[in-house]
Amino acid sequence: MSQPLKELADPEEAAPAAERRLVWLVAAIQLVNVLEFMIVMPLGPDFAKALGIESSHIAYVGGAYTAAAAVTGLLGALFLDRFDRRKALAVCMAGLVVATALGGLAYDLPSLVAARTLAGVFGGPATSLSLSIVADVVPNHRRGRAMAIVSGAFSVASTLGVPLGLELARVGGWNAPLFVVAGLAAVVTAASITLIPPMRQHLDDAKGKVASSFGQVLSRPGAPIMLATLAIVMISVFVIVPNLPTYLQLNGGFPRAQFHWLYVVGGLVALGLMAVTGKLVDRHGALPVVIVSAAIVSADLAIGTLDGRPRIPVFAFFVLFMGGTSLRGVALNALTSKVAPPAERARFQSAASAVQHLACAAGAFLSTLLLTTRPDGSLEGMERVGAMSVILTLTIPLLVAVAERKVGGGGAVEVVVE
DSSP, rough: OEEEOOOOSSSTOOHHHHHHHHHHHHHHHHHHHHHHHHHHTTHHHHHHHHOOGGGGGTHHHHHHHHHHHHHHHHHHHHGGGOOHHHHHHHHHHHHHHHHHHHTTOOOOOHHHHHHHHHHHHHHHHHHHHHHHHHHHHHOOHHHHHHHHHHHHHHIIIIIIIHHHHHHHHHHHOOOOHHHHHHHHHHHHHHHHHHHSSSOOHHHHTTTSSSSOOHHHHHTTTTTHHHHHHHHHHHHHHHHHGGGGHHHHIIIIIOOOGGHHHHHHHHHHHHHHHHHHHHHHHHHHHHHHHHHHHHHHHHHHHHHHHHHSSSSOOOHHHHHHHHHHHHHHHHHHHHHHHSOOOOOHHHHHHHHHHHHHHHHHHHHHHHHHHHHOOOOOOEEEOHHHEEEHHHHHHHHHHHHHHHHHHHHHHOOEEEEEEO
């Protein structure tokens, strides 16, 4: 029997059980998807050593994923709302399983880049569909908390997945984590097919109506500025992130054997902050949270990179960076989910995903132009990369202020979980 989940006036009211179950299941799907993406970046030095890749070229591995996800995001923006979200998500997750396993079979930079490209083809739309499912089911006044749970996948992946992956790579070789993640993705894919109900409410809502064109979707109030904001955010992050393992180990002198502890501590801090952030976003909106995030991240990067090596303890630098960016992520996910109505939501989320992944690729590739590899493998030019990230980070609150004013709180919705 269908169970309606209605928009209610009390922001403190507990979510219905069906809503909670679905949010947690989507969070599990997102966890595997995020882990599949995240595990590749800290393995950069391992790839470089095992496959003969120059340290300054490692960003191509991450950039290949994001570039492919951007392309499929643009394509998905044209048609994703035409399908049951459960079926579309299952196809994307199955493709991700295959691509991840192929990554473990790579033997040089081109083969690894090819596998990561295929992973991006499926991983990008999977993220868009996951966020669309949450936005379909959860009303606006509880959405910040729901997005905090889903966004918590990043922190759990950091706290548990990445450290375990790094240890797996140390004991079993660089490709062991990829094979394990492929297996986990297969289990979660089977669970999603079995446990997620049909998600067709957006199709029913669209019956008898003229379908919106892609141009109309992007012309919604707040859509252009929201996409621009997401692009700036991801460029500011991805000029830094793909190079952090090499920078902290070789420029900062942090030991490889202890590197997993950075992700454990950073992930726990980010997870704790997300639990609070969702409620703050529901009560006060995205802007105050984004302002705090910008202050933390810009100050951290200024101290940690502008001298070409960390000027604060590596633990502090890493934890502040993860905590600051996680705050911003919850706020932006909640705000983005309010731009489009349900019948257009997956297409807009796909367009947003395309913009984000294209910006990630641009940031990663741009960092390769600004960085060079020293004879000892350390990176030259991180001060330039850090300065660029700080400047972009400080513009984000201004963009969010405009976006929030245009998007507003969003209208009431009634979503049916079959």
